Amino acid sequence: MAHVQRMSTTLLKTLRDDPADAETASHKLLVRAGYVRRTSAGVFTWLPLGKKVLDNVARVVREEMDAIGGQEVLLPALLPREPYETSGRWDEYGELLFRLKDRKGADHLLGPTHEEVFTLTVKDQCASYKDLPVILYQIQTKYRDEARPRSGVLRGREFQMKDSYSFDVTDEGLAESYRLHRAAYTRILDRLGLDYRVVSAVSGAMGGSASEEFLAPAAAGEDTFVDCPRCDYAANTEAVTAVVAPADPSGHGPVEELDTPDTPTIETLARHLGVPASATLKNLLVKVDGEITAVSVPGDREVDLGKLAGHLAPAAVELVTAEDFADRPGLVRGYVGPQGLDLPCIADPRIAPGTSWITGANRPGRHARNVVCGRDFTVGRHLDVVVVEPGDPCPRCGAGLAVGRAVEVGHIFQLGRKYADAFGLDVLGPQGRPVRVTMGSYGIGVSRLVAALAEQTHDDAGLCWPREAAPADVHIVAAGKAPQTELALETAEKLGAAGVRVLVDDRTGVSPGVKFTDAELIGVPTILIVGRGATKGRVELKDRRTGSREELPLEQAVARLT
Numbered sequence: 426m427a428h429v430q431r432m433s434t435t436l437l438k439t440l441r442d443d444p445a446d447a448e449t450a451s452h453k454l455l456v457r458a459g460y461v462r463r464t465s466a467g468v469f470t471w472l473p474l475g476k477k478v479l480d481n482v483a484r485v486v487r488e489e490m491d492a493i494g495g496q497e498v499l500l501p502a503l504l505p506r507e508p509y510e511t512s513g514r515w516d517e518y519g520e521l522l523f524r525l526k527d528r529k530g531a532d533h534l535l536g537p538t539h540e541e542v543f544t545l546t547v548k549d550q551c552a553s554y555k556d557l558p559v560i561l562y563q564i565q566t567k568y569r570d571e572a573r574p575r576s577g578v579l580r581g582r583e584f585q586m587k588d589s590y591s592f593d594v595t596d597e598g599l600a601e602s603y604r605l606h607r608a609a610y611t612r613i614l615d616r617l618g619l620d621y622r623v624v625s626a627v628s629g630a631m632g633g634s635a636s637e638e639f640l641a642p643a644a645a646g647e648d649t650f651v652d653c654p655r656c657d658y659a660a661n662t663e664a665v666t667a668v669v670a671p672a673d674p675s676g677h678g679p680v681e682e683l684d685t686p687d688t689p690t691i692e693t694l695a696r697h698l699g700v701p702a703s704a705t706l707k708n709l710l711v712k713v714d715g716e717i718t719a720v721s722v723p724g725d726r727e728v729d730l731g732k733l734a735g736h737l738a739p740a741a742v743e744l745v746t747a748e749d750f751a752d753r754p755g756l757v758r759g760y761v762g763p764q765g766l767d768l769p770c771i772a773d774p775r776i777a778p779g780t781s782w783i784t785g786a787n788r789p790g791r792h793a794r795n796v797v798c799g800r801d802f803t804v805g806r807h808l809d810v811v812v813v814e815p816g817d818p819c820p821r822c823g824a825g826l827a828v829g830r831a832v833e834v835g836h837i838f839q840l841g842r843k844y845a846d847a848f849g850l851d852v853l854g855p856q857g858r859p860v861r862v863t864m865g866s867y868g869i870g871v872s873r874l875v876a877a878l879a880e881q882t883h884d885d886a887g888l889c890w891p892r893e894a895a896p897a898d899v900h901i902v903a904a905g906k907a908p909q910t911e912l913a914l915e916t917a918e919k920l921g922a923a924g925v926r927v928l929v930d931d932r933t934g935v936s937p938g939v940k941f942t943d944a945e946l947i948g949v950p951t952i953l954i955v956g957r958g959a960t961k962g963r964v965e966l967k968d969r970r971t972g973s974r975e976e977l978p979l980e981q982a983v984a985r986l987t
């Protein structure tokens with residue numbers, strides 16, 4: 426009975442109520458349906474059903490990585506400090522990094538991502554250009570001490586990632602390795618049945634140039650992206666810097682004082698700023714007690730209003746208006762992207778290098794300085810006052826942009842020679858001279874994908890897995906007494922022998938009603954009910970997603986499922 430899992434003997438306890446600490450649907454449902462349990466903040470135990478789904482996602486990832494010639498390896502999660510010192514990331518990572526000491530006092534870390542050690546591995550193993558290109562990957566536990574691990578396995582402090590690294594001798598080679606990964610990621614997410622967009626991204630702590638993200642639209646997502654309905658422009662708002670000042674200062678109505686005793690709520694703040702509560706902001710310029718001030722959250726690249734609200738001391742906060750900049754021309758609405766050049770803002774002479782400008786201070790509540798563009802910051806990097814709203818013009822074609830929330834499930838980078846330079850990674854070239862290697866790095870969140878799928882596919886009754894991810898193909902419910910249970914087990918065995926993955930609810934002393942509720946909650950794609958009609962050889966097939974039911978003879982049901 427290799428493919429048959431009996432609920433009577435499975436470690437599985439479903440819950441009627443949402444866990445108190447859960448905010449997102451996937452978190453609530455994965456706990457309630459018995460897939461995961463919280464061990465500590467952002468750290469989870471995968472129970473039998475959850476482990477099956479996690480393994481299914483990992484299997485699809487593995488198959489598609491193998492298909493592009495990736496070689497699976499496993500590097501340690503416990504890493505020495507030195508390589509991260511060499512790359513500068515021991516310090517750059519700040520509080521995100523889990524650091525620890527061994528008994529001799531030597532510093533170690535728990536790997537948040539592995540560029541350094543993969544670079545060293547290839548330096549050790551590859552001597553000649555003939556050894557390249559090579560794609561290495563691992564599926565491994567990663568550690569990041571996230572500031573807000575609040576969405577279950579969507580944002581863990583311990584999580585599973587597939588990370589791969591490509592090593593090439595030429596730029597064309599790197600472009601090809603990147604293209605292969607992009608195609609593999611597309612196939613992985615298609616097979617898993619995820620709804621996703623590929624968007625331009627900024628490369629963050631990795632460094633490097635070309636970078637794209639795979640975003641799964643979902644309300645629980647912590648990323649905001651813009652999507653053009655007319656051309657193929659789509660970008661994470663992290664990569665789109667919109668410089669905003671209201672075109673019509675009077676359009677924002679009277680500015681009230683924020684005199685709440687506590688920190689302002691999202692709604693209060695949104696109203697004061699004249700932006701939707703869903704807006705994503707970076708280094709927002711506001712007036713606090715009449716002074717123009719930049720508000721930002723240290724260490725965070727993206728600030729949603731919720732976070733911002735928590736960081737603002739109760740004070741008189743007003744939206745800056747164009748009038749505030751009457752003697753400082755330059756605050757215009759436009760986009761400054763990572764490539765920058767084709768975007769309207771850059772071409773605007775008012776913010777050409779050398780222009781006086783107001784930019785953000787790095788700490789909340791610090792007053793803005795008058796700085797010089799090109800000297801103190803580069804447009805598009807630090808000048809990041811962002812409010813992107815639906816209908817804002819697409820920087821490429823001008824059509825009204827759609828704005829949505831999404832979960833970042835994958836991220837691919839062309840790193841170039843950043844790590845090869847840091848570690849002196851050369852191979853002997855065809856002319857017998859050393860050639861510096863160029864790299865790509867590619868991550869996909871295996872455990873996060875489980876949550877992203879749950880976010881996108883659940884309904885009011887529970888989880889609703891796409892087939893490749895589902896813990897089983899068929900959930901057989903024995904709804905009755907001994908004859909039903911016997912027939913259910915017999916059917917399970919028959920299906921199992923034919924290679925169908927079966928979860929069979931053979932529990933005794935559990936009412937049919939409870940079993941039906943559990944089946945909906947657990948979310949296997951097809952439910953086979955062996956109930957009263959079973960004595961006459963009739964069963965019911967139910968499609969979990971559509972809810973459509975059909976009564977039919979047992980043999981016919983079995984034939985259809987095999």
Ligand code: ATP
Nearest residue numbers: 571579580581584586833834835836868869870873
């Ligand atoms: P985020 O913006 O959500 O913090 P990231 O940009 O820091 O993610 P990357 O460094 O690009 O993440 O890592 C590659 C992939 O690893 C991400 O696309 C995501 O799928 C996954 N991942 C990153 N952080 C977490 C986490 N805390 N929990 C679960 N998965 C994660």
Ligand code: MG
Nearest residue numbers: 521569571629
């Ligand atoms: Mg992160």
Ligand code: MG
Nearest residue numbers: 629648833836
């Ligand atoms: Mg990100």
Ligand code: MG
Nearest residue numbers: 629833835836
């Ligand atoms: Mg990323």
